[in-house]
Amino acid sequence: MIKMILVKCLYTGLPHPRVRVIRLIKRNFNFLPADVKSVRTVVSPDISKIRNIGIMAHIDAGKTTTTERMLFYSGYIRALGDVDDGDTVTDFLAQERERGITIQSAAVTFDWKNHRINLIDTPGHVDFTLEVERSLRVLDGAIAVFDASAGVEAQTMTVWRQAEKHHVPCIGFLNKMDKPTANIDFCIKSIKEKMQTTPILLQIPVGCGKNFSGIVDLLTNQKVIWKMKSMEDDGSHYEVKPLDQTDESALLQAARKARATLIEQVADLDDEFAELLLTDFSENFDEVPSNKIQEALRRVTLARKGVPILCGSSLKNKGVQPLLDAIIAYLPNPSQRHHDIIQWYKDDLCALAFKVIHDKQRGPLVFVRIYSGTLKAQSAIHNINRNCIERMSRLLVPFADQFVEIPSMTAGNIALTVGLKQTVTGDTIVASKASAAAALRRVQTKMGSKGDAVDVILTGVEVPEPVFFCTIEPPSMAKQSDLENALFCLQREDPSLKVRVDPDSGQTILCGMGELHIEIVHDRIKKEYGLETHLGPLQVSYRETITQEAKTNDTLDRTIGGRRHVVSVELTVGPTDDGGPSVFTIERELQKQLPPDLNSAVENGVHSSYLQGPLLGYPVQGVSTLIQSVNIEPGTSPAMVSACVSRCVQKAMKIAGVRMLEPVMSLEVTVGEHYLGSVLGDLAQRRGTVRDIQSRYNDKVLLATVPLAEMMGYSTILRTLTSGTATFSLELDTYEGMNPQDQNVLLKRLTELL
Numbered sequence: 001m002i003k004m005i006l007v008k009c010l011y012t013g014l015p016h017p018r019v020r021v022i023r024l025i026k027r028n029f030n031f032l033p034a035d036v037k038s039v040r041t042v043v044s045p046d047i048s049k050i051r052n053i054g055i056m057a058h059i060d061a062g063k064t065t066t067t068e069r070m071l072f073y074s075g076y077i078r079a080l081g082d083v084d085d086g087d088t089v090t091d092f093l094a095q096e097r098e099r100g101i102t103i104q105s106a107a108v109t110f111d112w113k114n115h116r117i118n119l120i121d122t123p124g125h126v127d128f129t130l131e132v133e134r135s136l137r138v139l140d141g142a143i144a145v146f147d148a149s150a151g152v153e154a155q156t157m158t159v160w161r162q163a164e165k166h167h168v169p170c171i172g173f174l175n176k177m178d179k180p181t182a183n184i185d186f187c188i189k190s191i192k193e194k195m196q197t198t199p200i201l202l203q204i205p206v207g208c209g210k211n212f213s214g215i216v217d218l219l220t221n222q223k224v225i226w227k228m229k230s231m232e233d234d235g236s237h238y239e240v241k242p243l244d245q246t247d248e249s250a251l252l253q254a255a256r257k258a259r260a261t262l263i264e265q266v267a268d269l270d271d272e273f274a275e276l277l278l279t280d281f282s283e284n285f286d287e288v289p290s291n292k293i294q295e296a297l298r299r300v301t302l303a304r305k306g307v308p309i310l311c312g313s314s315l316k317n318k319g320v321q322p323l324l325d326a327i328i329a330y331l332p333n334p335s336q337r338h339h340d341i342i343q344w345y346k347d348d349l350c351a352l353a354f355k356v357i358h359d360k361q362r363g364p365l366v367f368v369r370i371y372s373g374t375l376k377a378q379s380a381i382h383n384i385n386r387n388c389i390e391r392m393s394r395l396l397v398p399f400a401d402q403f404v405e406i407p408s409m410t411a412g413n414i415a416l417t418v419g420l421k422q423t424v425t426g427d428t429i430v431a432s433k434a435s436a437a438a439a440l441r442r443v444q445t446k447m448g449s450k451g452d453a454v455d456v457i458l459t460g461v462e463v464p465e466p467v468f469f470c471t472i473e474p475p476s477m478a479k480q481s482d483l484e485n486a487l488f489c490l491q492r493e494d495p496s497l498k499v500r501v502d503p504d505s506g507q508t509i510l511c512g513m514g515e516l517h518i519e520i521v522h523d524r525i526k527k528e529y530g531l532e533t534h535l536g537p538l539q540v541s542y543r544e545t546i547t548q549e550a551k552t553n554d555t556l557d558r559t560i561g562g563r564r565h566v567v568s569v570e571l572t573v574g575p576t577d578d579g580g581p582s583v584f585t586i587e588r589e590l591q592k593q594l595p596p597d598l599n600s601a602v603e604n605g606v607h608s609s610y611l612q613g614p615l616l617g618y619p620v621q622g623v624s625t626l627i628q629s630v631n632i633e634p635g636t637s638p639a640m641v642s643a644c645v646s647r648c649v650q651k652a653m654k655i656a657g658v659r660m661l662e663p664v665m666s667l668e669v670t671v672g673e674h675y676l677g678s679v680l681g682d683l684a685q686r687r688g689t690v691r692d693i694q695s696r697y698n699d700k701v702l703l704a705t706v707p708l709a710e711m712m713g714y715s716t717i718l719r720t721l722t723s724g725t726a727t728f729s730l731e732l733d734t735y736e737g738m739n740p741q742d743q744n745v746l747l748k749r750l751t752e753l754l
């Protein structure tokens with residue numbers, strides 16, 4: 001038959017059938033799958049065979065390289081990319097290629113040993129912690145990739161804390177074992193101390209530095225060796241052989257010791273395993289079968305009592321296949337994770353939209369995680385948050401920047417939908433309005449009056465306040481609406497990006513999480529929307545607060561279009577105890593007397609005064625307002641009530657005395673000892689406070705706090721100071737009151753700018 005087709009092709013001039021199949025798929029789906037085989041295998045798998053995994057790490061630890069190797073060994077890409085050449089699959093955004101860092105969480109699906117792995121490559125840069133949080137929200141397990149020569153670094157700590165918040169079980173991968181400074185003992189100690197967890201070493205390295213050639217699997221007592229025949233060897237082939245027990249080498253002794261520690265640790269953390277040891281293997285731990293250790297380790301990992309640790313070198317193509325095995329062996333399948341929501345929907349659809357990306361041809365593509373039921377292509381869904389029905393045209397499985405179309409997807413999976421126009425990141429998607437109502441009824445039957453509509457919604461991701469802002473201008477007025485559209489799309493994708501219009505100047509203001517964040521947005525507007533925009537100088541987002549109490553009153557008497565509006569207000573403002581978000585109350589009797597629309601008018605007035613403080617127009621924080629009296633003459637509009645209240649709050653704050661608050665960042669710099677002096681000297685000029693200096697081999701790790709305003713362009717300066725050898729990370733610590741001297745300098749500088 002095949003022969004016949006080939007002969008026919010020869011005569012008709014048609015391409016080879018395999019090529020035609022690919023072309024057909026390309027035409028129909030408009031996407032090119034990596035291999036025809038992948039189309040056949042992309043079906044919704046059995047839930048026990050799914051692993052939804054994230055990779056978390058400090059920037060440069062090797063997430064991208066590791067992801068790339070995973071895709072290669074699982075057969076989804078044919079050649080290895082190299083992050084240093086900027087051609088890896090997951091770094092598909094052009095900016096990421098240029099910068100060599102991973103910004104957007106690209107979801108990648110691949111199969112390994114009959115299991116479906118949905119992998120989210122999360123960003124390591126601190127400007128993008130929200131991306132990490134968003135992906136952790138929908139994942140069931142995570143791999144923490146460490147640079148084996150650096151141990152736990154700042155960003156890993158941040159992501160680890162986020163993983164803990166979502167109770168995500170983890171395994172650790174000590175990457176870069178080929179570096180001469182790689183040190184397993186140091187890493188284990190650092191994981192134990194900094195992450196407050198129990199690392200359980202499952203492998204020890206064979207050879208070190210340049211001679212690192214593989215690992216000893218402590219469960220099976222086998223040596224796994226990658227014999228690299230040439231520089232181009234891709235590491236697909238490796239040798240597995242038992243450790244020679246007769247040879248009393250240092251490796252054998254190290255392996256025996258490490259295996260005994262592993263067994264003791266697992267026994268300490270898992271009673272079932274401890275019992276098995278005592279009853280069956282008390283004499284000889286060497287006899288404990290590897291599958292029994294593995295089962296116990298799985299229980300320990302799922303209960304988050306410990307973290308299995310593996311090692312390897314992604315760049316040198318060693319140790320990645322055992323890491324893939326470990327994902328299957330130790331990380332949970334979706335049914336092993338507890339999600340309250342599933343019980344209310346039973347077998348009805350319930351999914352969370354966790355990421356939106358904009359595709360030029362296909363419009364918005366929404367990544368969804370399905371918690372229960374089945375999502376079908378060409379069907380209508382109900383978005384609970386937006387209270388709307390949307391039609392989904394197609395359903396895709398993401399393969400980095402290529403997608404494969406499928407008819408339906410079941411619970412536990414991650415999929416990409418085409419056609420949802422209103423859904424934004426964080427929305428809950430269900431089959432229909434009736435199904436949401438049925439879920440709510442089930443909640444209320446079970447919980448009585450405590451049951452609430454929020455119980456049938458999946459909680460989204462908390463969006464941190466942006467710390468930087470700048471103005472953005474289109475190349476010409478005619479392009480203003482194009483810019484607005486670009487910003488609208490980018491905001492749907494990235495809730496940490498805020499856009500507002502300055503009420504005084506009418507300028508569009510871009511607010512973001514860091515210098516790099518704003519720069520990336522600027523680049524994307526240029527590359528993806530073809531707009532050359534102009535950014536104003538980057539400014540720090542300060543806050544305003546008050547330190548004392550003040551009581552005042554105000555009257556507004558205005559005639560507009562022959563109608564007289566008269567309202568007078570009396571109120572007291574004061575600092576809140578915790579300095580957190582500003583609050584307000586209306587005296588109880590007054591609240592009862594005011595009709596609902598005027599109550600809301602008062603509330604709006606207070607909130608609008610909190611948006612722009614009286615000193616420089618920054619948001620107001622840590623203020624509480626008590627409305628004591630409001631007298632409104634008949635015919636006065638609610639808008640006038642709001643205006644009067646707002647003016648009165650501003651007046652009271654001025655009387656109380658406004659104090660500027662500035663964002664203070666926690667800074668971690670890793671630097672060689674001989675450069676420490678210059679980094680410290682520079683930091684002193686930036687109003688920095690050193691909290692600790694720790695040692696890491698020949699390096700020093702400097703922990704400090706420093707006002708954000710002093711950190712503009714720090715990466716360039718640090719590079720110059722240390723000849724490019726230092727690395728740093730910066731994260732918002734708190735908003736701190738400025739001393740009068742610094743505040744005066746700031747006021748002078750900013751008012752000159754205005």
Ligand code: GDP
Pocket residue numbers: 057058059060061062063064065066083084100101102124175176177178179312313314315316
């Ligand atoms: P990411 O920022 O965590 O995604 O890290 P990348 O995968 O982009 O890698 C950062 C740098 O480390 C690149 O220069 C890689 O070539 C290098 N790298 C990654 N894995 C290894 C490794 O196993 N050994 C060594 N020596 N370098 C590595």
